Amino acid sequence: MNNNEINPEQWEFETQAVRTGSIRSGEREHSEAIYLTSSFVYDSAQQAQAVFSGDEPGNVYSRYTNPSVRMFEERMAALEGGELACASSSGMAAILGMCMGLLKAGDHVVCSRSVFGTTVTVFNKYLAKFGVESTFVDFTDYQQWQEACRPETKLFFLETPSNPLGEVIDIERMAGIAHDNGAWLMVDNCFCTPALQQPLKLGADIVVHSTTKFIDGQGRCMGGVAVGSKELIGEMHLWQRAAGACMSPFNAWNFFKALETLSLRMEAHCRSAQELAEWLEQMPMIEKVYYSGLPSHSGHELAKKQQKAFGGVLAFTVKGGREQAWKVIDQLQIISRTANLGDTRSTVTHPATTTHSRLSDEDKQRAGITENLVRISVGLESVNDLKKDLESGLSLLA
Numbered sequence: 249m250n251n252n253e254i255n256p257e258q259w260e261f262e263t264q265a266v267r268t269g270s271i272r273s274g275e276r277e278h279s280e281a282i283y284l285t286s287s288f289v290y291d292s293a294q295q296a297q298a299v300f301s302g303d304e305p306g307n308v309y310s311r312y313t314n315p316s317v318r319m320f321e322e323r324m325a326a327l328e329g330g331e332l333a334c335a336s337s338s339g340m341a342a343i344l345g346m347c348m349g350l351l352k353a354g355d356h357v358v359c360s361r362s363v364f365g366t367t368v369t370v371f372n373k374y375l376a377k378f379g380v381e382s383t384f385v386d387f388t389d390y391q392q393w394q395e396a397c398r399p400e401t402k403l404f405f406l407e408t409p410s411n412p413l414g415e416v417i418d419i420e421r422m423a424g425i426a427h428d429n430g431a432w433l434m435v436d437n438c439f440c441t442p443a444l445q446q447p448l449k450l451g452a453d454i455v456v457h458s459t460t461k462f463i464d465g466q467g468r469c470m471g472g473v474a475v476g477s478k479e480l481i482g483e484m485h486l487w488q489r490a491a492g493a494c495m496s497p498f499n500a501w502n503f504f505k506a507l508e509t510l511s512l513r514m515e516a517h518c519r520s521a522q523e524l525a526e527w528l529e530q531m532p533m534i535e536k537v538y539y540s541g542l543p544s545h546s547g548h549e550l551a552k553k554q555q556k557a558f559g560g561v562l563a564f565t566v567k568g569g570r571e572q573a574w575k576v577i578d579q580l581q582i583i584s585r586t587a588n589l590g591d592t593r594s595t596v597t598h599p600a601t602t603t604h605s606r607l608s609d610e611d612k613q614r615a616g617i618t619e620n621l622v623r624i625s626v627g628l629e630s631v632n633d634l635k636k637d638l639e640s641g642l643s644l645l646a
């Protein structure tokens with residue numbers, strides 16, 4: 249044996265992103281194949297029995313396992329530093345699947361108010377129907393998290409950095425509070441991806457993603473994934489086998505290949521977002537820029553400590569109200585008016601009338617979702633062209 253053999257578990261992030269999880273079919277293909285098949289065949293009745301019973305490794309049915317999905321799950325688990333991953337049909341399916349696997353009637357959840365809107369619906373409306381109660385707290389108020397805990401509290405759920413203002417919470421400290429109260433900490437890591445932040449390494453128990461966003465990074469496929477210990481993720485696998493919210497093998501293949509460029513893409517998103525944020529901060533028509541890469545942002549120091557970089561999403565308020573914000577948005581010729589984020593193409597939204605329109609006026613005010621707020625997910629176009637695009641709208645306000 250070669251003494252210099254490199255242990256794949258010691259590969260650095262970029263190597264794992266390109267190499268981990270690869271399966272070859274026997275045809276010697278270099279780029280991995282897509283396993284578009286619903287079921288799998290056996291040489292004999294006896295072999296079928298052995299695979300069905302789990303005595304022999306192998307696949308049974310793509311609702312349970314599929315090689316393309318397994319490749320993606322193994323690579324994701326490695327990148328987040330978890331033992332096991334479970335892929336699902338969307339980000340929401342991953343959040344619901346984890347909850348269905350871990351919670352039962354009588355359990356209690358503490359959830360940040362600043363999470364993806366549909367996540368609030370899942371906790372507030374659907375889990376509540378089955379006897380799981382949730383308390384919503386102000387994201388960065390550690391005391392509120394502590395005070396919301398009850399003997400039945402089983403789960404803390406948060407998203408950091410928050411959307412759209414980029415507020416940040418100390419994951420390590422939150423894991424401490426959760427564990428002191430006998431709860432698991434689940435972190436939605438959609439905005440950073442493991443290229444910028446690895447919550448499991450900071451003490452979180454579960455990481456969830458909408459892979460629809462930066463993981464795909466090209467606005468093509470819907471998907472989700474949860475990563476954590478074998479024990480916790482195993483519960484989601486069992487739920488998913490029964491409930492069927494599995495990831496399509498075609499989508500899994502796209503995500504698997506997209507992970508190969510994740511580090512480079514995130515670096516470029518972050519570099520352009522930083523440059524745009526600094527540029528916007530100097531513009532006279534701008535009231536305030538929200539980007540944790542700016543020293544003026546309340547989460548700057550913590551983001552610097554906890555994240556490798558500051559992410560690809562920024563927000564700003566223009567001087568004026570909805571009319572002025574819409575004027576800037578409507579003038580854009582490159583940046584797409586769409587709700588999605590984490591795409592090669594830059595996207596713009598007016599949170600108050602789209603992503604956050606379901607909030608009451610009071611909740612909007614509390615969350616800082618004002619009528620003059622605009623959010624940009626910075627893509628991979630030339631940052632000079634993005635500046636020109638924004639300037640054409642901002643100049644109308646001068």
Ligand SMILES: *Cc1c(COP(=O)(O)O)cnc(C)c1O
Pocket residue numbers: 338339340341364407436438439457458459460461470471472
């Ligand atoms: C989009 C998103 C989700 C939901 O994911 P889907 O893939 O759309 O189901 C969850 N959390 C965050 C932070 C998101 O941006």
